[in-house]
Amino acid sequence: MKPDPIDQLGARLFEIARNEPVPHAAEQRALAAARLEVARKPEKIARFSAVRGWLMAAACVALAASAALLLRAKDEGLGISAEPPILAHAPSEPRSVPSATVRETPPIAPIAPIAPIAPTAAVTAKPVPSSAALPVHSAAASLSDELSALKIASSALSAGDPQAALRALDRYDRVLKGQKLRAEATLLKIEALSRAGQTGAASALAQRFVDQNPGSPLVDRARSFVVNGSEEMKR
Amino acid sequence: MIGIPSKAPPAGVSQTATHGLSIDSLVAQHYGFIWRVLRGLGLSRADAEDATQQVFMIAARKLDAIAPDRARSFVYGAALRVANNARRGLRRRREVPDDEVLNEPEPEARSPEKMAELVRARQLLARVLDQLSEKHRRVLVLAELEQLEVPEIAALESIPVGTAASRLRVAREKFRATLLAMRDQNPFVDEP
Numbered sequence: 001m002k003p004d005p006i007d008q009l010g011a012r013l014f015e016i017a018r019n020e021p022v023p024h025a026a027e028q029r030a031l032a033a034a035r036l037e038v039a040r041k042p043e044k045i046a047r048f049s050a051v052r053g054w055l056m057a058a059a060c061v062a063l064a065a066s067a068a069l070l071l072r073a074k075d076e077g078l079g080i081s082a083e084p085p086i087l088a089h090a091p092s093e094p095r096s097v098p099s100a101t102v103r104e105t106p107p108i109a110p111i112a113p114i115a116p117i118a119p120t121a122a123v124t125a126k127p128v129p130s131s132a133a134l135p136v137h138s139a140a141a142s143l144s145d146e147l148s149a150l151k152i153a154s155s156a157l158s159a160g161d162p163q164a165a166l167r168a169l170d171r172y173d174r175v176l177k178g179q180k181l182r183a184e185a186t187l188l189k190i191e192a193l194s195r196a197g198q199t200g201a202a203s204a205l206a207q208r209f210v211d212q213n214p215g216s217p218l219v220d221r222a223r224s225f226v227v228n229g230s231e232e233m234k235r
Numbered sequence: 236m237i238g239i240p241s242k243a244p245p246a247g248v249s250q251t252a253t254h255g256l257s258i259d260s261l262v263a264q265h266y267g268f269i270w271r272v273l274r275g276l277g278l279s280r281a282d283a284e285d286a287t288q289q290v291f292m293i294a295a296r297k298l299d300a301i302a303p304d305r306a307r308s309f310v311y312g313a314a315l316r317v318a319n320n321a322r323r324g325l326r327r328r329r330e331v332p333d334d335e336v337l338n339e340p341e342p343e344a345r346s347p348e349k350m351a352e353l354v355r356a357r358q359l360l361a362r363v364l365d366q367l368s369e370k371h372r373r374v375l376v377l378a379e380l381e382q383l384e385v386p387e388i389a390a391l392e393s394i395p396v397g398t399a400a401s402r403l404r405v406a407r408e409k410f411r412a413t414l415l416a417m418r419d420q421n422p423f424v425d426e427p
Contacts, residue, residue: 006415012423013360013414014379016353020274022267026284030291031262037295038258215282215324217289 032147032181033217039154141176146185149176153188162196183209187218190225203227256303258295265307266291268381269314275376276318277361286317293317311391315373355422362420366413371406378403 141149149172156164169189172178178185186209193202206225213219269290273283290313294301301309364372370392377388389399 006411006418009418009421009423010410010414013356013363016356017275017360018271018380018382020271020357022270023280023284026287027262027266027270030266030284030288031259033288034258034262034291034295037292038298215285215321217285217292 028143029180032143033184035147036150036154036181036184039151040158141178143180145176146172146178146181149178150181150184150188153185153192157188157192157195160195162192165192166196183213183216183218187222190222194225199227256298256301256306258291258298261294261298261301261306261310262291265310268307269310271380272311272314272376273318273321275364275380276315276322276372277365278318278321282321286314286321289317290314308391352422355420359417359420359422363410363413363417367406367409370402371409374399374403375406375410378406 149168153165153168153172156162156168165188169185169192172185186205190202190206190209193199193205202225206222209216209222210219210226213222216222266287270283270287273286274280278286290310293313294306294310297309364375367375373392374388377383377391378385383391385400385403386396388403389396392399394402
């Protein structure tokens, strides 16, 4: 029986699609980006822990202040205050109003200053590799060299040292002339500039990245650093 | 296995989840699968590359939560979501050409004519698949591009095996009818 030509055509179309070569360069870029993402995860967790710690400290202070105000309001409601009441008609009589129970209540201790929460070990203990440790290449660097450079920048950011990150990224540009992970490097630079307080430069670079790479998987993250005109004016 | 240079991660940074799934093995095992699925779902080569990278960045962030035996399901689910977003983005910027320019040598393309034929064949397949509903397209892509069995398709789609079988049957019928209607675009007409 003669095979159906439409079925044959369909089978052939699918066979061609199946045999389309997987782009290995893109696969390597994806792996490098995914590795960086894994490397950045502890930093995010540490940052979240630190933020959570500060929030808890702020909540404790607010709670203590509220308690103090509440007790004071209660005291005032009962007519008990730090100042003795003025008794015009019986100045010489010993005061009987203050109750022992109220007196026995220990005075509210002044709110002790809460020691700043120490940054988590992941932030402080992580050594920032020196950018001098970067491989020196004048020709195009390998993917692993570029990845190492970006990991140094990423570690510096994790350790709260945006200047070291910027130095590592500068070296990535000048010495390695990195190309394979250019998008990831740009994003790290945007983040480093932002954390270094150079929000204007970070925003401009982020905007340029968004304009030039509208389809990049990193574009949403870059966009989050773009400061619009009105916000910029406020600064 | 691809020739990824193995570089030790920086101190204190694990590239492996607590249950032993590493991002390297995840990419090595599933990159091709995800890339082909995204191509089958209608993304251009460049968009499929970007979207596949995005899928593995999502996987990298959730590495600890991915059970090794559910890794393929996880990346497949992520790919469907990323593909939907990518296609929405594409609709917004329709000026972007559908690039079929190959930057890697293709074994089947022995001549420029053959290359053009391959491109036309892929375009025809994309046009036919575009006529199918999303659910029919997905099962057909899994069956014909990935050559998965019905139970595997059912598992990935999270549907009963019977539903997957009937959906695949309907998808094949619709594909055939659509291809029949577009047979004048057959890029192989010159061949016997």
